[in-house]
């Protein structure tokens with residue numbers, strides 16, 4: 574396989590914690606515009622894998638290539654600058670700032686809140702905020718204080734804050750946790766819309782949601798990949814039924 578053909582090309586990746594192999598010689602290849610969902614039982618290594626990609630955890634061995642650039646020796650900050658965005662489960666928005674300001678401070682020029690508020694909001698930034706606000710469905714809430722948004726809207730705002738940095742790969746950890754049925758529906762539409770010109774990796778437990786959004790599903794177990802394919806393929810795989818879906 575040729576790394577140049579993939580947005581993300583992971584080969585023989587391993588990491589150990591006190592001798593325990595949390596990720597064990599793992600290979601993963603993500604295409605352009607792909608929405609890859611990673612599923613697997615608790616402790617399978619899903620979060621650790623995303624931590625390795627975004628540089629939060631350093632690999633013991635192996636290679637992570639993003640657009641043919643090696644990430645394993647880069648800092649977390651440099652990895653963000655390369656175009657990889659990661660959203661954790663708990664929203665980290667600025668509750669006292671407006672939706673507009675939250676997006677504005679996330680523009681790459683204004684990384685610190687004070688610095689960003691002091692710097693003059695250019696037409697370029699305003700235009701970018703507008704595009705992102707429309708993409709996340711909050712264009713009519715730009716003046717609202719972010720703390721007053723619903724739980725789902727706060728999650729979308731945080732996705733918008735990542736989009737301000739124009740990532741080419743986005744990684745989300747359980748994006749619909751705590752959302753209403755309507756919010757889950759809108760999130761599925763949002764994620765599919767985002768993937769029209771970016772790639773995404775999502776960790777998710779809700780199988781109905783996985784079936785709705787995934788281009789491809791990867792099942793992890795004990796730090797390795799157990800199965801990979803469409804939702805129908807992995808759901809009918811006896812290995813998967815045995816260790817995970819059958820539980």
Ligand code: ADP
Nearest residue numbers: 590591595613614615616617618619620621622
């Ligand atoms: P998942 O996200 O699939 O539930 P994790 O990636 O969180 O799984 O964890 C995989 C395994 O690695 C678990 O057994 C967990 O206890 C272990 N682990 C993860 N991070 C650390 C760490 N920093 N130190 C020690 N063990 C860890």
